[in-house]
Amino acid sequence: MGQVEDTRVANMTDHEVHLEATAQHRSVAAGGTDADRAVVFETRDLEVFYGDFRAVRDVSLDIVEHEITAFIGPSGCGKTTVLRCFDRMNDLIESARVEGTILYHGVDLYGSNVDAVEVRRRIGMVFQKPNPFPKSIYDNLAFGPKLGGVKKKSELDDIVESSLRASALWDEVKDRLKSSALGLSGGQQQRLCIARCVAVKPDVILMDEPCSALDPIATARIEELMQELAKEYTIVIVTHNMQQAARVSDRTAFFTTDVNEESDRRTGVLVEFNSTSKMFSNPDDSRTEQYVTGRFG
Amino acid sequence: MTATLDTADTPSIDLTTNPSRRRKDTAARWFFRLGALTTMVVTLLIIVTLLADAWEFLSKHADTDDGLGALTEIGWFPRRGLYDISTLVVGTLIVTGIAMLVAVPLGLGAAVYLAEYARPKVRRIIKPIVEVLAGIPSVVLGYFAIAVINPELVVRVFSSANRAFTLAAAGIGVGILTIPIIASVAEDALRAVPLSLREASYGLGAERLQTTFRVVFPGAISGIVAALILGVSRAIGETMVVAIAAGAVGGGLFRLTPLEPGQTTTAAMAALGFGSDQVAGDNLAFQSLYFVGLLLFFMTLLLNVLSDWLVNRLREVY
Amino acid sequence: MALTTPSSMGGATARSVTEGLTRKGLDVRSKVVETVLILMLTLSLLVLMVLIVDLFIRSWPVWTSRAGDFLTTNLNSQNAAEAGIGQAIRGTLILCVVVAVVAFPIGIACAVYLEEYSSTSLFARLIRVNVRNLAGVPSIVYGLLGLAIFVKALDNWNGGRNVFAGGLALSALVLPIVVITTSEALRAVPRSIREGALGVGATPWETIRSHVLPSAAPGILTGTVLSLARAAGEAAPILLVGAATGLLRTGSQSLVEQLQGPFTALPVVIFSYARQPGDEFRELTAAASLVLLVMVLIMNGVAIWLRNRYEKKW
Numbered sequence: 001m002g003q004v005e006d007t008r009v010a011n012m013t014d015h016e017v018h019l020e021a022t023a024q025h026r027s028v029a030a031g032g033t034d035a036d037r038a039v040v041f042e043t044r045d046l047e048v049f050y051g052d053f054r055a056v057r058d059v060s061l062d063i064v065e066h067e068i069t070a071f072i073g074p075s076g077c078g079k080t081t082v083l084r085c086f087d088r089m090n091d092l093i094e095s096a097r098v099e100g101t102i103l104y105h106g107v108d109l110y111g112s113n114v115d116a117v118e119v120r121r122r123i124g125m126v127f128q129k130p131n132p133f134p135k136s137i138y139d140n141l142a143f144g145p146k147l148g149g150v151k152k153k154s155e156l157d158d159i160v161e162s163s164l165r166a167s168a169l170w171d172e173v174k175d176r177l178k179s180s181a182l183g184l185s186g187g188q189q190q191r192l193c194i195a196r197c198v199a200v201k202p203d204v205i206l207m208d209e210p211c212s213a214l215d216p217i218a219t220a221r222i223e224e225l226m227q228e229l230a231k232e233y234t235i236v237i238v239t240h241n242m243q244q245a246a247r248v249s250d251r252t253a254f255f256t257t258d259v260n261e262e263s264d265r266r267t268g269v270l271v272e273f274n275s276t277s278k279m280f281s282n283p284d285d286s287r288t289e290q291y292v293t294g295r296f297g
Numbered sequence: 298m299t300a301t302l303d304t305a306d307t308p309s310i311d312l313t314t315n316p317s318r319r320r321k322d323t324a325a326r327w328f329f330r331l332g333a334l335t336t337m338v339v340t341l342l343i344i345v346t347l348l349a350d351a352w353e354f355l356s357k358h359a360d361t362d363d364g365l366g367a368l369t370e371i372g373w374f375p376r377r378g379l380y381d382i383s384t385l386v387v388g389t390l391i392v393t394g395i396a397m398l399v400a401v402p403l404g405l406g407a408a409v410y411l412a413e414y415a416r417p418k419v420r421r422i423i424k425p426i427v428e429v430l431a432g433i434p435s436v437v438l439g440y441f442a443i444a445v446i447n448p449e450l451v452v453r454v455f456s457s458a459n460r461a462f463t464l465a466a467a468g469i470g471v472g473i474l475t476i477p478i479i480a481s482v483a484e485d486a487l488r489a490v491p492l493s494l495r496e497a498s499y500g501l502g503a504e505r506l507q508t509t510f511r512v513v514f515p516g517a518i519s520g521i522v523a524a525l526i527l528g529v530s531r532a533i534g535e536t537m538v539v540a541i542a543a544g545a546v547g548g549g550l551f552r553l554t555p556l557e558p559g560q561t562t563t564a565a566m567a568a569l570g571f572g573s574d575q576v577a578g579d580n581l582a583f584q585s586l587y588f589v590g591l592l593l594f595f596m597t598l599l600l601n602v603l604s605d606w607l608v609n610r611l612r613e614v615y
Numbered sequence: 616m617a618l619t620t621p622s623s624m625g626g627a628t629a630r631s632v633t634e635g636l637t638r639k640g641l642d643v644r645s646k647v648v649e650t651v652l653i654l655m656l657t658l659s660l661l662v663l664m665v666l667i668v669d670l671f672i673r674s675w676p677v678w679t680s681r682a683g684d685f686l687t688t689n690l691n692s693q694n695a696a697e698a699g700i701g702q703a704i705r706g707t708l709i710l711c712v713v714v715a716v717v718a719f720p721i722g723i724a725c726a727v728y729l730e731e732y733s734s735t736s737l738f739a740r741l742i743r744v745n746v747r748n749l750a751g752v753p754s755i756v757y758g759l760l761g762l763a764i765f766v767k768a769l770d771n772w773n774g775g776r777n778v779f780a781g782g783l784a785l786s787a788l789v790l791p792i793v794v795i796t797t798s799e800a801l802r803a804v805p806r807s808i809r810e811g812a813l814g815v816g817a818t819p820w821e822t823i824r825s826h827v828l829p830s831a832a833p834g835i836l837t838g839t840v841l842s843l844a845r846a847a848g849e850a851a852p853i854l855l856v857g858a859a860t861g862l863l864r865t866g867s868q869s870l871v872e873q874l875q876g877p878f879t880a881l882p883v884v885i886f887s888y889a890r891q892p893g894d895e896f897r898e899l900t901a902a903a904s905l906v907l908l909v910m911v912l913i914m915n916g917v918a919i920w921l922r923n924r925y926e927k928k929w
Contacts, residue, residue: 092499094416105632114636121502122635131493134516143511144501193497200501318818325820329732332724333742336794339787340745343756346763406655414649423656425919430663432915434848436885437904441666443889444673444897476659506645527751534753536851537882541889563755563851570758570855590759594752601751605744 015220019227019247038105040065040204040234041086046100048081048090055081056268059100061253063204068226068235070245070276073255073291078268079238082255083206085109086236087123088116121148124197128209130189132181132196137173140181140192144200159199166232167195168225187218194225198233205229207237211244223248242292245276252279254288347594350587357584385589387553388464389561392539395468396475396532401525403472404479408524411480412487413509431477439541442470447542451556458556462544465555470538479528486520486611487513519611526604530597536563562589667908674902685902690863690879692887695895700903702863703884706778707847707910710880713782714789714846719839721786722793729794730801731823750791757788758855766856772875776857781878784852789842796838800831833925837918844914848907850882860887881907 039062046059056078063069063086071079081090088109090096102109109119133140141160150156160177164170169191173184181192190210197205207226211219226235226248239245245252253273257266272285283289407427411420447466452458458465490513498508514521544558560568566589677685688699725742733739761784766775804827812822828835854860859879881903888900 087500089496089500092496104636107633107636113633117502117504118636119502120500125496125500127493127496127500129493131491131497133494133497133512143498144503147501147503147507196497196501318821322818322820325823326732329724329728332721332726333728333739335721336725336742336746336749336790339760339790340749342764343752343760346760347756350763403655403659406652407659410649410652410656414652423660426660426663428919429912429915430659432844432848432911433663433666434850434882434907434911436848436850436882436889437666437670437908440885440889440900440904441669444901445665445669473659473662480659504645506648530751534751534755536753536755537886540851541886563753566755566759567851567854570762587759587763590756594756597751597753598748601748605747 015223016247019223037067038065039063040105041236042101042103042106043082044101044103046082046085046098046102048078048085049097049099050093051095053265054267056255056270057258059270061270061273063234063236064251065234066230066232067250068230068237068248069251069253070249071236071238071253071255072240072242072245073268073271074257075240076266076268077255077257079255080208081268083208083236083238084125086204086206087125088119089125091116121200122202123204123206124200124202126190126193126197126205126207126210129213130186130193132184132189132192134180134182136178137181137184137192138177140196141199144196148200163195163199166198166229167191168221168228169195185218187214187221190214190218190222191225194222194229198229202233204234204236207235209238209240212240219244242294246280249276252276254279254283254285254291256287256291343594347587347591350584351591354584354588382589382592385560385562385565388539388543388559389533389563391464391553391555391559392468392471392535392543392561393529393532395465395555396472396535397525397529399469399472400475400479400528400532404476404524404528405483405521407476407480408483408487409509409514412484413505413513427477427480430473431481433474435474435535435537436541438470438474439467439538441473442466442538442542446470455556459544459558462542462558463556464539464543464559467539467541467543467559468555470542471532471535474535474538475528475531478531479524482524482527482608483517483521486517486524486608489520489611490516517611519607523604523607523611526600526607530600530604533600534563534593534597536567539564540567562593566590566593670901670905670908673898674905677898677902685899686906690859690861690884690887692861692891695891695893695899698888698896698899700881700884700906703879703881703903704906706858706878706880707882707907709778709874709878710782710785710853711843711847713779714786714843715839717783718786718789718793718842718846722790722842723797723835725790725794726797726801727823727828730798731819731827746791746794750795753851754788754849755851755855757784758852760784760787761852761856773877774857776877777875778878779874781853781856781858781880784856785846785849788849788852789846792842792845793838796841797831797835800834800838801827803834804830833921837922840914840918840921844911844918847914848882848911850880850886853880854883854886858883860884881910 041063043062044060047057048055059078059082061069071083073079084090085098085102086104086109090098098110104119104123108114133143135143138160141163142156145156145159150159161170161174164173169188172188181189184192190213194205194210211222214222223244226237229235237245237249251274254271255268256271258269259266272279272283272288274284278284279288280292283292407423411423415423443462443466446469447458447461447463450469451463451465452460455465494512494516495508498512503511539561540563543560543564569585685699686704687701688697689702690700691698725746729739729742761780765780765783769775769777769780772779808826808830809822812826813819817825857877859877860883863877863879885900885903885907888896888903
């Protein structure tokens with residue numbers, strides 16, 4: 001199994017070296033061993049149904065704070081479905097039903113008293129295709145804080161600037177904050193969406209294949225950004241790109257599909273959840289090893 | 298297998314169409330072209346007839362004693378030679394204004410509800426009913442205005458209102474007719490806003506109210522303005538409701554109050570064309586009809602072009 | 616400037632998180648807005664109901680005392696007891712036939728030309744813009760057109776004030792609707808059907824005749840029925856053309872003479888009766904309105920039913 005690790009190291013680019021260094025720096029800075037860090041999400045036996053169809057099952061994993069956790073696996077195995085459970089976005093789909101438990105800092109996320117709107121204020125999401133509002137850059141960023149009651153212009157200005165700095169976009173747009181966000185390039189728009197997320201000061205940032213619509217250079221910039229953001233936030237990312245998961249994440253969850261022979265429907269299932277280094281060098285499950293070494297998927 | 302081409306023996310390939318089929322095809326093409334041309338002819342005819350007689354009206358009028366000054370007298374009494382256009386314009390403005398007061402909140406409200414709040418089952422039942430509202434003939438609504446709206450609504454609320462005919466009742470009637478247009482176009486505009494924008498808004502922790510009014514509505518604004526413009530255009534062009542319920546056949550005084558009978562451009566034209574102001578032939582009253590018609594045609598044309606342009610702008614953004 | 620996050624504030628405890636996440640009372644603002652919106656929708660629908668109920672109630676005496684008589688006797692704006700809508704119904708039906716004969720072929724032809732033959736040429740774009748503008752022109756302008764052109768052209772018959780002039784004016788009114796709805800129906804036919812026919816060597820006309828038109832037929836039918844409903848309900852154009860509003864005696868005339876002579880239609884009769892004073896005429900107006908409304912609603916209903924029944928899923 002060691003040959004997987006050797007191949008990986010030999011093929012690393014400068015970008016990847018840089019990322020790994022940041023990751024190590026980050027874990028040292030955050031202090032202590034894994035055991036000292038709080039668990040943000042605790043998932044036990046999570047299952048999601050769309051009507052009668054069970055889309056994903058048997059998901060039990062822990063998301064640790066200030067880490068980047070990646071969900072990988074082939075298409076249609078429920079990675080995005082599970083991600084969307086964490087900020088209760090599946091509520092927007094009428095037929096969706098969640099069973100099992102998700103604890104957020106020890107509190108049942110789907111408890112009867114819990115307000116989904118408050119959940120989404122704390123747990124932000126960046127989507128696959130950048131979706132800036134058809135407003136100015138400034139208004140895009142100010143939208144969230146205004147919802148939270150921030151009214152004073154000076155406060156809003158500060159928030160806009162700090163969010164743009166946090167997503168490495170400030171220098172590029174500081175002179176045209178009032179121009180339309182739709183005039184930015186794809187990569188810039190995605191960084192804008194990240195900034196928009198950051199502007200509401202969330203606890204967790206969920207990213208659903210954030211780079212799949214971007215070119216490699218824009219992708220590299222966002223990967224570096226993720227590393228920086230992880231110092232302040234907890235990040236969970238769904239990605240199709242296995243190498244990306246290997247580059248940026250601390251922990252990885254591998255999903256696959258399970259064909260039900262009678263109904264011929266595919267249900268997603270969590271196969272393995274481990275630290276990234278272990279996942280890509282010495283995985284526990286043979287299916288994981290097959291995927292990671294590219295024999296399928 | 299090798300194929301050899303023996304040019305001496307192979308017959309030449311004829312790639313031309315069978316002549317009778319080609320003839321039929323050409324004939325059919327001409328038939329359809331004719332149909333298209335006819336629509337152009339209709340527009341040209343409208344413009345020509347309106348222009349010709351309107352011009353005659355203006356030039357003849359300039360020859361009379363007061364010249365064009367007679368265009369602004371105490372009122373619109375065509376049989377007495379008084380052609381105060383401003384009476385008609387004010388009447389149209391009052392009726393259109395009241396109509397929009399009714400149609401905009403009800404129409405936009407219905408559109409927002411159907412696009413953002415209603416469940417698919419509810420939508421499937423409600424939408425056709427709103428479309429039924431669009432099919433009510435204007436004479437029936439005119440009857441409704443004079444028989445129900447005026448006595449039960451206008452006079453009850455404003456005791457000083459005229460008991461039989463008011464511009465207000467006509468305005469409300471026109472408003473009812475306009476609701477479906479605004480509702481339908483505005484709803485299409487709202488639904489054109491992509492789901493990803495709503496998700497972005499919810500993802501930031503917005504509630505439905507905030508998402509609807511701060512993201513979706515502004516995102517659809519050009520379509521919504523288009524809906525309003527179409528509504529205004531419809532309200533301006535409405536004839537029968539006013540002809541029945543506003544009462545001023547034969548003429549109307551220049552008035553600013555909606556609680557009395559009045560006259561609009563369209564109803565004036567109707568009155569000139571039949572019945573009480575029945576005119577035919579070359580006299581001035583008859584031609585004033587065309588002058589007013591010309592104004593109306595270009596006004597609504599302008600509004601409709603504007604609204605089309607706005608809808609296209611909305612499509613471009615998304 | 617470092618952002619403060621819940622986790623950077625020394626770890627969130629379960630209790631503080633629960634407090635933060637708990638629904639802060641019923642979301643009043645949202646509910647209020649939703650209620651207001653539902654109210655507006657209901658108000659619009661309520662108007663429709665009040666209208667129908669009023670028509671029924673007010674016209675009830677007419678139906679109970681002289682229903683058959685009312686439906687068959689002549690237009691009479693002097694004597695309420697003798698007034699009826701027989702001629703009006705006949706006039707409306709004849710007008711519908713004229714509209715169908717004139718507007719449908721021309722409108723369908725125009726749409727076919729726009730969609731099948733040269734949909735991107737300057738000419739086609741001009742026609743499209745033109746048709747869309749015509750659709751928004753007030754109905755009374757079509758009355759002016761009728762008065763200026765059709766009445767003068769058909770001057771031999773009753774000085775031009777006959778049912779054909781009226782029908783032509785209505786046809787012009789309805790033409791844009793036919794073109795627009797037929798265009799949509801044609802556009803809904805998938806390209807593959809046309810390509811399939813052309814691919815085996817059919818001419819454009821043959822493709823249209825045997826594949827496109829049959830496919831689009833239900834949609835076209837829906838559009839034509841809708842435009843008939845619209846034509847049946849219009850009064851302004853035919854009033855200007857000279858529909859009779861006072862009295863119409865056609866007792867002893869032959870059918871041909873009747874067609875060439877004065878005419879009337881339901882919307883015109885409603886207009887006429889609505890302007891007469893007195894409760895009896897109010898009742899007659901309500902009764903006639905009910906008949907027209909039912910007619911128009913049935914036509915709209917048939918159109919919608921047709922559309923739903925034949926809506927194919929490609």
